[in-house]
Amino acid sequence: MDLKQSARDLAIEYLLQEIKKGNLKAGDKLLNERKLSENLGISRVPLREAICTLSTLGILEAHQGDGTYVSDSYSEIFSNIIKKYGIFDRSMVDEVFEARSLFEADAARLAARNHTEDDLVKLEQALKKHENALTDYYEEKLKDKDMMELDTEIHLGIAASSHNNFILEIVKSIRYVTLQQDYFSEQYTLDHEHFKRSSIMHREIFNAIKEKNEDLAYKKMQEHINEIRLALDIESIRRDIK
Amino acid sequence: MDLKQSARDLAIEYLLQEIKKGNLKAGDKLLNERKLSENLGISRVPLREAICTLSTLGILEAHQGDGTYVSDSYSEIFSNIIKKYGIFDRSMVDEVFEARSLFEADAARLAARNHTEDDLVKLEQALKKHENALTDYYEEKLKDKDMMELDTEIHLGIAASSHNNFILEIVKSIRYVTLQQDYFSEQYTLDHEHFKRSSIMHREIFNAIKEKNEDLAYKKMQEHINEIRLALDIESIRRDIK
Secondary structure (H helix, E strand, O other), X not given: OOHHHHHHHHHHHHHHHHHHHOOOOOOOEOOXXXXXXXXXXXXXXXXXXHHHHHHHXXXXXXXXXXXXXXXXXXXXXXXXXXHHHOXXXXXXXXXXXXXXXXXXXXXXXXXXXXXXXXXXXXXXXXXXXHHHHHHHHHOOOXXXXXXXXXXXXXXXXXXXXXOOHHHHHHHHHHHHHHHHOXXXXXXXXXXXXXXXXXXXXXXXXXXXXXXXXXXXXXXXXXXXXXXXXXXXXXXXXXXXXX | OOHHHHHHHHXXXXXXXXXXXXXOOOOOEOOOHHHHHHHHOOXXXXXXXXXXXXXXXXXXEEEOOOEXXXXXXXXXXXXXXXXXXOOXXXXXXXXXXXXXHHHHHHHHHHXXXXXXXXXXXXXXXXXXXXXXXXXXXXXXXXXXXXXXXXXXXXXXHHHHOOOOHHHHHHHHHHHHHHHXXXXXXXXXEOOOOHHHXXXXXXXXXXXXXXXXXXXXXXXXXXXXXXXXXXXXXXXXXXXXXX
């Protein structure tokens, strides 16, 4: 391994370790290049390469004229990878929904198995926020996009309650693919009533998790994902989004 | 966005597109930097940064003094990401086996649903290779590592038969994590007889896939993964591998 490459890898490892340990948190600004290269005892070229690599991955973010920050979109790394490198076998929307209906159901099963009391409190709050927003939504004070954000909080909350970070990251990444590809824009929504039904179904999934009923949590999540799929104009998505 | 960054991103996009289109295949050598920068109309610094980023991801490989090649370990990208950025909630081995017992079972279910005749032919070959190797293995002419390679061919063949590349990549990535972390070294294998049982179980999974029996394929894969888990010294792995 040449020296420059090893200095770059050192800097990458160092920055990732700092993030893992929590010494660098989302939104934190990195020391300037001069100080950082002094601290690490490496020159600025490999340091810059390290920062560039981590920026491409979405772990760091360069703010023009203001230095480099730790990205708060850490969870989008997988999704960036999938979007950039994912070569789908069939249509992307078909594969993504097939994966969601299995993986999110798995996550719900594990949430029923592994959740803590704290998870239930957080989930309950996320459910209430979604439920309370429904009136505003149907009075057109909120957009589909706003509802989807509240929905995301519930789905990722369930995945987090699995206490399996591998599975959480996978669920997040599929989620971000669908959000970034705009599957849920007004344009592709056939049935706006589905937010009402979602609200009821979320409650059912939550109750199954709370009762530690793994099979029911799995089944209810699968029904829910299939329901979402039916509310969308899959034909158009299949045609428009490659 | 500054110009240098946009030139780098352009080069990354270009190289990835060439790989996606199949114009650049695993093992191919890139044009030298001078030609490539001329063709793309960008200077060599951002081009070098692009190559460095793709190398960190494991998509390209620099061969000392011999230029840059397209890596044939494309499928290890996810696994690199997981290893580098994965912050596990509990022990890594516990989360990985929990994920395997669900995701590989999902993949088997989809293989039962989506497989082609060609998939069955390839799977049959992989099964026979594993079965034929058993005698050599028990006469100590083959190592655990060799058996694991034959095993990998079967497991990835099943995931590929799902015809869902998202799921295939996830299964590959968990697989590579376990292989790279050496879960299956002699050191951690409690019961070397498990290769015999694996051979029988692979057949059962295969038959369920062939008969398009989704539930059975799921169940048999789950039993198989649990069986593997029992053949390993999980306590030691938990202690040794962070």
